[in-house]
Amino acid sequence: MTITAPPNQFQNDSPREPKNKPKRVAFIGQPNTGKSTLFNKITKAGAGVANWPGLTVDLMRAELNLNDQVVEFVDLPGIYDLDGFTDDEKVVQTFLETNSVDLVVVVLNAVQVDRQIRIPLQLKALGLPIIVILNMADEAKRFNVGIDLVKLQKNLNVPTHAISAKYGTGCDKAYESILSSLETVDQSVTIDSVVEYFKEHPTQQAELDQVIEGSINMPAVNITTLTNRIDRWLLHPGFGLPIFFATMFLVFWFIWSIGIPTADPVDELTGWFQESLLEPALSPFPSIVQDFVVEGPFSGIATVFSFVPLVALFFVVMTALEDSGYLSRAAYLIDVLMEKCGLDGRAFVLQLMGFGCNVPAVMGTRVMRSRAMRLLSMLIIPFSLCSARLQVFVFILAVILPGPSGAMALFGLYIMSFVVAYLIATIFNFTGQFKNEEPFVVELPPYRIPTAKQVFFNVWNEMKSFMTKVMMFMILGTTITWFLTNFPEGSAEGIDSYAGQLGSFFAPVMNPIGISPFLTVSLIIGFVAKEVQLAALATVYGLSNDALQAQLAMDLTLAQGFSYLLFSLLYIPCLTTLGTIFGESKSIKFTVFSATLSLCVAWVISFSFYNIFNLIF
Template sequence: MPTVALAGNPNCGKTSLFNGLTGARHHVGNWPGVTVEKRSGMVEVDGVSVEIVDLPGTYSLSAQSEDERIASSFLSQPGVDVIVNVLDASNLERNLYLTTQLLELRKPMVFALNMMDDAVRQGLEVDMEALSRLLGGRVVATVGNRKEGLDDLKAAILQAAQNSDPARDPTQGSPRVAYGDDIEGEVRKLAEEVRRDEKLTEHLSGRWWALRLLEGARDAVEQAEASHAGKAIRQQVEASRAFLEGHLGDDCPTLLAERRYGFARGLVAEVATRRNAKAERDLTDRLDSVLTNRVLGIPIFLVIMVAVYTLTFVIGKYPQDAIGAGMGWLHDTAAAHLPPGELTSLFVDGVIPGVGSVVVFLPSIMILMGCVSFLEDTGYMARAAFIMDRLMHLMGLHGKSFIPLVMGMGCNTPAIQATRTIEAKSDRFITILVAPFVSCSARLPVYILLAGAFFKPFQGALAVVAMHVLGFVVAIAAGKFLRVSFFRGENTPFVMELPPYRLPVLRTTALHMWEKGSVFLRKAGTVIFAGATLVWFLSNYPGLADRALTAERQTQKEAIQAQKLPEAEEKEKLDDLDFAYRGRIMNSSLAARFGKVLQPVFRPFLDPDRRRPEAWKDGVALTAGFVAKEIVVGTMAVVHQAKAEAPEGAETTPLQQSLRENSGMTPLTALAFMVFTLIYTPCLGTVGMILKETRSWAWTGFSVGYGIGLGWTLAWLTVVAGRALGFA
């Protein structure tokens, strides 16, 4: 089975091609040992099964960042049979820099000249035959988001795979950059030293190693140092660099880059001609003049975010109500047909309320992720990063820090992993330490729950947006504090690519929505299920084992049934009896004892007037959030003993109705609860990623400790400020 790697720059449409080639026959996981996303799938071409691997988008293979290291490592493996180099036809010269490095691998290549529709609109004409001849491989014109050219691309892939000859001379058959006599002479010398170790050149040529060593690729340097010829190789590298820098007047990475860009520039001049591109450019410039305006940019960004969250609330309410009704039916059916006992109680009072109260927010999360995906595909999110870049530098954060912070809206764990693209250690550590303050999708159910219970729809949308804005503000302020205290020094500049504006493909947006939703469902079936089970146990024992209490309940139940009341009235009385019974068990449970111990800690912002005897339940929910923020809602459903169905005519979920009527929480304390949920220690997965990336227990402990302290302080200040303004 041939293995085909898709390689290309970010924003070249590579993933659209991958989705078009594989359809639904692909899966998403992580590369071994790292959390960078890996996509692989299957495609049938004339009866032959081909595996397609979508590599992370990268501008080069110099292995300075984690994405570059993964792409370079995978492409250099002998198991890669064909490389499909995806090129953005409208930015051909820039994209060809990566091509010059791929050509050095001497592997069969196919070139997908993607986004041809953009190139045509810009008045660009490309001589496909000349480009194919100069690159030494078949060039196929494609439009990935419309599935144009995919049949030709599949045929070219199969032809390249079938014509590959493992025994061919790797130094012949493909064009390559001519670096000039001085550089080529040093490359030959260094290649000879590399060939002393047959393992290094078993699958890759000495020339490949020589070029990577001269440009200082970290993975190449590490492997060469570990070689038995490592000393000789290191000496030759130092000698070659000294010679070239002395004779050519610049460092080796710059010298190599100049030759590669020269090759790309000359090739484009040979094969491409441009007619009038003024209309296309004018449209982009007009949009950017408004969306990236220094004065209007940030207000427009905030308006768009408010619109996104309002849409999430309004549209998400309908499927949310349907799921809530379904969970209520499941609860009633299980309670009516399952035999009495502890397992039934676990399922009816623990699993269904715990998991159901979280799953009910799945539509809202999918809508939010769909909106974010839509904005990314239009090219606007890159502009948002550009807008915020100025503010990031002002506050002491690296410009690249905004990208992980935006990713944190989905999940803080990959956001922290994304800091690997930041070269400077101080900038990277600052971003790692502030990224957990960005509100992730796991916190969203908590916001929706409390906002829906205590605020009107528009006010609730503003409250949720306020949480996300507050997260970014706290992240930026914390970054400034860390910069002036622990990581002094100037942060490095950041050059950002602004892709052209495009109309998103709804199918791609739908795929992203499903991927995010499936991740959420997997958590509901594993982490949240386990958390709900544990919380049920802590909330029911030792009271559930109290036989006297159980007998009393049974006697009262039989007395109600003996009254021969109408069915609806009897059901209401039995429900009230069960509700009171569960409340008595809860108040004597292990969870109650634990919550009452913590109650003084949370009282200043959850019960400032000391009028909520059951405020300890909120402390139990927040404590459960240390494992995963999704568990907070499930825990609240269990400890607050929400009924299966909301009262007739209610516009809220049963849990929201229970919180509004029975918890004693006010809009102000609910807002403080949301603030604490936003700021305090992230989930265990994120804490583990912080440890993995910093390799320091001290910094990990610092992250946990100052998150809790800052969260408590801001939640308390929320109550103090609200009361001062008359919102008690």
């Protein structure tokens, strides 16, 4: 069924005088509506994270100069209801109460427009100027969802557009409508109290029915689609989980096989830069300065750059899986097992999100209304093998298990992260310390083929954030490591250096798990940021990547190397993650408990593996 477009009756071409105060446009919508995709498309992926007064979270923000007027675009968290009480809904409520807005862009999923029309009606009732965007119009047509935009726009009495943010269809007209709507706005709006308003003026079902009547025609519920046919296999109670784990194994095999070779040309480039440009430029300076720059910050930065292609490849694969709709099904499949742990499928999805970075995964626990489940999820998320640790694992596995065995070991470590996390959750659930009674509801979107452009923008934003954080911590971490390994002056081969002394101090605890003093130092520095862990190791040894691998191949046994990886996987999360846990839990006691638990679990697992392995082999 075709979607009939209305006349552009809301256009207003009258020019407005520029103002000093930027106008503000807020994007609001339910999760998985493509709201952030449209936001990135309009802002050209130039948005950055911004901190807002009165809010405990950071939001995506971008400023554009449009028609001689600075306009600020803000992407708010996905919500299901303005009258809700989840943390994300509270964030949106607080934002509208503490920040004025000139226009709200409400993004709805056109396939589910009948269930999502409540939000624009609530925003209208609050007196906010809005424009409604029906995204995924291509899917609505494919699923025989009939939408008469002329009548829907008339019923809503606001500008309404059907688009596909994924393919760009209709986006130009929607963008022009946003500009036109901004031209007609006389003043910004701030809401006194969102919750109090809806207590006095609840949204009536009759109002919803009136808007939907005659403008939206939903297909029969039992219609057979390609998604239904695929789900018969991927959600099968017997085949679903094996297919999922096989898929994840292939993912990590692909990352291993393609990602490792990409480090060689980057190493050659950084090596050429050091020999041909950096060292000649530093030659007039004292030797201690040369040594500091080459073995300190530059060594760390070169190490990170060598793994940039690997990390980018990881984000490409995970973004494609997420955009395809498969990860939501993974949450559904695993929910039966998660229930035994006192969690649900959302916690599993957050664990998968933690593969990229633990920080947004911890922040993602806001979608859970049960504080007990939120805390339990925050407790186990740091066990996820994040992308920062990925480079460490690939490097060490290439030393102790070169070839295809390394890929299998990498997949095994990911499985181990899940097993340990959910074993810990099960123990706490059994003791009743994190009692949860919240039901699990997950929306399964239709399968989609991710576009190259969409994946590129997502990966670009992820890598920008990743590299910004890495560079900040890298300078700090490698500087500290260089100082520890080079002072006091005259220390022999690092044995008497501060690093050697620090490693020796912890030797009684680390020797039983096969971790040497120098490896211990890299773990200590890794607390600042896991990205620095490998660079710290290179600085401690004073060797480049290739030379370091050769040295470690002589120094490490298989048992020692794998014990080091297990400890790296499970021990205390990075400083940023701990700070996020504190920010989300609002409890220093819980944060300290989380860090202590991680350390204890890491030591026990590494001790068990190291001693059992040596006993058998």
